[in-house]
Amino acid sequence: MIPENSAVSARNVTVAYGSRVIQSDLTFTIRKGDIFIIMGGSGCGKSSLLRVLMGLTPPAKGSVFYGNTDFWGAPEKKREEIMRRTGVMFQSGALWTSRTLAENVALPLEYYTDLSPRDIRALASFKLSLVGLAGFEDFYPSEISGGMKKRAGLARALALDPEVVYFDEPSAGLDPVSAARLDELILQLRDTLGMTVVVVTHELASIFAIASNSVFLDAKTKTMTASGDPHELLRHGPDEVVEFLTRGKGRDRGENQ
Amino acid sequence: MQPAFDIHLEQETLIVRASGPWSRQALSSAPLVPDAMTKQAFDALPNAKAVRFLADDVTDWDSVLLAAFNAVAQKARAAGIPADTSALPGGMGPMLDMALAVPPRDGGGKKEEPGFLETVGAKTLAWPGITKNVVDFVGEVSISLARFFSGRASCSPRDMWNVLRECGVDALPIVTLTSLLLGLILAFVSSMQLKLFGAEIYVASLVGVSMVRVMGPVLTGIVLSGRTGASFAAVIGSMQVNEEVDALTGFGISPTDFLVLPRVLGLAVMTPLLTLYADVAGIAGGFLVGVIMLDISPAAYINNTIQFMTLGYVWTGLLHALVFGFIISLCGCYQGMRCGRNASAVGRATTAAVVNSIVGIIVATSVITIILTVLDL
Known part of the structure; x- marks a missing residue:
């Protein structure tokens, strides 16, 4: 039922907000090393699905598997252990505002390892330089720009060398150059660290630049209408997916209508 | 010129014709015209x-005219009657079409205000849920405390120090001021009565015993709930708004261990200590009144205070303080953790934290007093 190389898989997952069902019957597999895009229009439940996958809210129905382990059926200890092996970059960064950037990256390390403060500091500096924030160790989140907050959030997500990293709208609020650079960074991290990457986005430029696999959530039918490589979906996918993938495509190049 | 309209039926087609100036400015001298137009149109539909x-x-127009047309067109659509906007000049037609493009949400429109009975019912039905949440939270904190004392939960020493400083040293000035003044007031008020019997000397023991046994802890508790309880709720609440709590959970770090535990432990340690300090300050206030205003000699005042003080009173006061410490930190953290995800929710959480802990302090005081009286302590 669960393929051998699966990192995360959803089986008949229903996402609900209170009693309002947002998405139902979602079944897909995220393979190890995939850059997996969860796409769809605004308000179709992408971010809510992400919260279910990363273990923040339980699904209304169905199950999420990490490898062969049923995440929501596992005991709390096991769940925490799995969450330790995942990293999350939140939409607004969600940095701990009372700590400096270095302390933000250091916190999970302090919590889970017995490294000396010196080593932890060195690790934190290294992760910050990975995302281009060398020299910003002692800045507070309120002192840096939105784009830098996102990158710092990514550095923190990488703190424990996670196997799976989740990105919630990574390019939202970034200028096109920064967004493209973030995409490159994601690709590099996947290639060098062998991570599995799950991205929620509706930015077509990002989708075509990085995706190796995807799922399309439809707001009207409240379920997934397609899954697979977006480049393939563009040629063989159902109409509404092709429309989604082509409608804005001209826009990106300034060829709207 | 005044805005005007004309509505008539022509071969079963309702013609809605506007003329004259239809702008906000023109309508300020004829505010009832749009209403009259829609009303007449609805009647004819x-x-x-x-x-x-x-x-x-139409000589001059803005959204006012379109809003009136839109109301008629939406009503017509609800009745299954098509609206034709093609004869409208300029941008009017396309703009109206844009507004009509997406049908209104089912059950949309103005939300009905719930009636009195409905409100009472909803609030009553919410009680079991709230009770369950509170019990859940207290249970979670208890488990977390148990884990901490068995050495399996780590809470950051840094946060712990911050809490100890914030509700300890930083609170000293205000506690000094309030308890000193409370001591003064107690001494003044009691001396007025005791003077009648020539028993001013008993001001000393009266102030001492009442401060140590109940007034000191209650005053400290109230100061701390306004100062510290509110800040707990605000800090954790804004972390909730900013997804910072989710970020902790995302690392498999329990927010209860990490955020609530240091605050609960910190207040459990600091409230009794601050209470002892407040007791001393209160007695000092009484001492000032006794020595300066009532001409009691310092030695006699101190002697009278010590004579009637027992260790039992001190323990009783500290028991109060410990209970208040838990009440304040639990109320503050509970409200913070349950905070909604917007700015006004943080405000509500802070208010609720303060109100709940002050009510909790008063209730706890009476419960403890009754229990101790029954036990004859």
Whole structure:
């Protein structure tokens, strides 16, 4: 039922907000090393699905598997252990505002390892330089720009060398150059660290630049209408997916209508 | 010129024609015109098979005119009657079409205000849920405390120090001021009565015993709930708004261990200590009144205070303080953790934290007093 190389898989997952069902019957597999895009229009439940996958809210129905382990059926200890092996970059960064950037990256390390403060500091500096924030160790989140907050959030997500990293709208609020650079960074991290990457986005430029696999959530039918490589979906996918993938495509190049 | 309209049926088509100036400015001298137009159009709708809008003679227009047309068109659509906007001049037609493009949400429109009974019912039905949440939270904190004392939960020493400083040293000035003044007031008020019997000397023991046994802890508790309880709720609440709590959970770090535990432990340690300090300050206040205003000699005042003080009173006071410490930190953290995800929710959480802990302090005081009286302590 669960393929051998699966990192995360959803089986008949229903996402609900209170009693309002947002998405139902979602079944897909995220393979190890995939850059997996969860796409769809605004308000179709992408971010809510992400919260279910990363273990923040339980699904209304169905199950999420990490490898062969049923995440929501596992005991709390096991769940925490799995969450330790995942990293999350939140939409607004969600940095701990009372700590400096270095302390933000250091916190999970302090919590889970017995490294000396010196080593932890060195690790934190290294992760910050990975995302281009060398020299910003002692800045507070309120002192840096939105784009830098996102990158710092990514550095923190990488703190424990996670196997799976989740990105919630990574390019939202970034200028096109920064967004493209973030995409490159994601690709590099996947290639060098062998991570599995799950991205929620509706930015077509990002989708075509990085995706190796995807799922399309439809707001009207409240379920997934397609899954697979977006480049393939563009040629063989159902109409509404092709429309989604082509409608804005001209826009990106300034060829709207 | 005044805005005007004309509505008539022409071969089962309802013609809605506007003329004159239809702008906010023009309507300020004729505010009832749009209402009259929609009303007349609504009345005529049942006899129509189509609606057609005309505005050739309109000299000046803005959204006011479109809003009026839109109201008629939406009503017509609800009755299954098509609206024709093609004869409208300029940008009017396309703009109206844009507004009509997406049908209104089912059950949309104005939300009805719930009636009195409905409100009472909803609030009553919410009780079991709230009770369950509170019990859940207290249970979680208890488990977390147990884990901490068995050495399996780590809470950051840094946060712990911050809490100890914030509700300890930083609170000293205000505690000094309030308890000193409370001691003064107690001494003044009691001396007025005791003077009648020539027993001013007993001011000393009266102030001492009441401060140590109950007034000191209650005053400290109230100061701390305004100062520290509110800040707990605000800090954790804004972390909730900013997804910072989710970020902790995302690392498999329990927010209860990490955020609530240091605050609960910190207040459990600091409230009794601050209470002892407040007791001393209160007695000092009484001492000032006794020595300066009532001409009691310092030695006699101190002697009288010590004579009637027992260790039991001190323990009773500290028991109060410990209980208050838990009440304040639990109320503050509970409200913070349950905070909604917007700015006004943080405000509500802070208010609720303060109100709940002050009510909790008063209730706890009476419960403890009753229990101790029954036990004859």
